[in-house]
Amino acid sequence: PQSSDEESPVPDANSCSEKELVKLFQQEISPASETAASLKRTCGLHIAQSWDYARIAVGLSCKELQLLRVREGGELAVENRKLGRYASGIRGVRFFNGDPNSLLCCTEDGNVFMYDVRTGDEVYCFEDTSEGTKKTMTSCDINYNDRIMCASSEVQKNGDSFLLFFDVRERKYLGSYWECHSDDITHVRFHPSNPDLFASASVDGLINVFDISSQTEEDAMQYCFNAETSIDSINWHTDPTGRDLVSCVTTTNDLHLYDVESQDSVALFDRGQITQSLRRTSAIDCNVVGTHNLSNGSFFVLAGSNFNRGKDCLRTLRYDNKCLLPDRSFSDNKQIVRASVYNEKDQYLIATGECGLITLWKCRIDGTNDTGVNSASKSMKQKLHVSHRSKPY
């Protein structure tokens, strides 16, 4: 057992009183549901949800892919404990955008497996059949209309790093880009509604945006953003006027935000600023998990602290006009969170992390929530979070 003093020179703690925290984050939300991925020690490193929010797929560090159902009310139930078992590590998990039953999983040794989650069958395995040795993969994504899949690679011995494209329907390798990055590509993301737009991010600090309808890589490369430090992950957003934005989380837990068309840097939050917004004291313990879009057009950042193995702090910060504002605080978190998904319809946050647990929190605050803490506040902030959408059935 290690004393927390040894782990960080300045112990991480809340930077304000409990009373102040409740005022800012409204209340502590307890988990509605939690399940352990496995009886053996493992980490949940990747998570994806189907477009209808009915299913979750989790990629574990023990090289297994697991499928879960999210039942009405937010209860998590394991549907297939070992949907996939691999020889090498899992590097990405993605559901199709239009089909809630098709799932992709890419592995380090250069394969992208496709599953039908209803039967649990492996339907196909996309392999890198490009020239040379099989590329080690780092991430994958599928485009808006589920026709093109892209997998990114590490930098290979000859100095090239690849973006490998596959035709999903024809089930064949289409070609690759290899000139736009000089180091491991860490993340790839297609635009949420434009099937031709695509962004890649790398350890080299660059975010490249491509229009893949162009003939050549050079013509496809539309924009280049230099974060000037290694990037861990990226995401697409829209601003209130509908303009495309792209954000990235760096390996030092900073968040950068760019306006794609104008190529302007819209905002930059370093880990010190994020730590402050979170109301914590130790920037070196800050762990930024990622960003999620809200249905009202904005987005939030999920971040926590590594202190005390992640148990002390897991919160969200809402992005609003170049500021990160306190949003939600989640209690009873038992692990350092590594991946998350957000169900916009029901406002569920589902996270997985270093203890191999999968936890669901309900972010919606209404009169009938079951967190046990009755927030009597009638502030505007609370009213904004009450869903006005009627159920579809």
Added chain:
Amino acid sequence: MASKVSRDILYECVTEVLKGSEAKQRRFLETVELQIGLKNYDPQKDKRFSGTVKLKYIPRPKMQVCVLGDQQHCDEAKANDIPFMDAEALKKLNKNKKLVKKLAKKYDAFLASESLIKQIPRLLGPGLNKAGKFPGLLGHGESMVQKIDEVKATIKFQMKKVLCLSVAVGHVKMSTDELAQNVHLAINFLVSLLKKHWQNVRSLHIKSSMGSAQRLY
């Protein structure tokens, strides 16, 4: 920040490294590296760590930076004897891969004005990307010389899969004080990158290119 490397040990090791290089002079300027051995870190599970930090003293004085500038920046570069190119000069390369590659090889790093940086893909294609030399942003509010010194003083830590890494933190012509300060800054930053901080550090050494390693931790 509290450090597990005492000031005494730090200065002792730095002195040894500098003494060693002085004793046997080489025909080139030896770099001083910080070598790090990690522990309790699993590259398959733990978050990748990598980051850049600006040191107090420039570790690589011979680093060449070229400015890709708008009119104002080109004038400033000219006045300060800094190599530069304007949009016209870049257009003349005609997106020729060989010429862009040659340009990339000529300089260690590039800085570009905001208006130019947005045109790089159009003007040059992916050549600078491939070379790992895509320009950093040069604003108008800051001194160009200062920004260039900043670039020269910045080092990058990058974990590569094995549990050891090394990074250049100085050179043998630096004073004991300067080198010690750089090493101290580098160590503190490294520790701040690691999830378990000092618990992830197994060993620390410094050495000059041709000298023997001195153990700090």
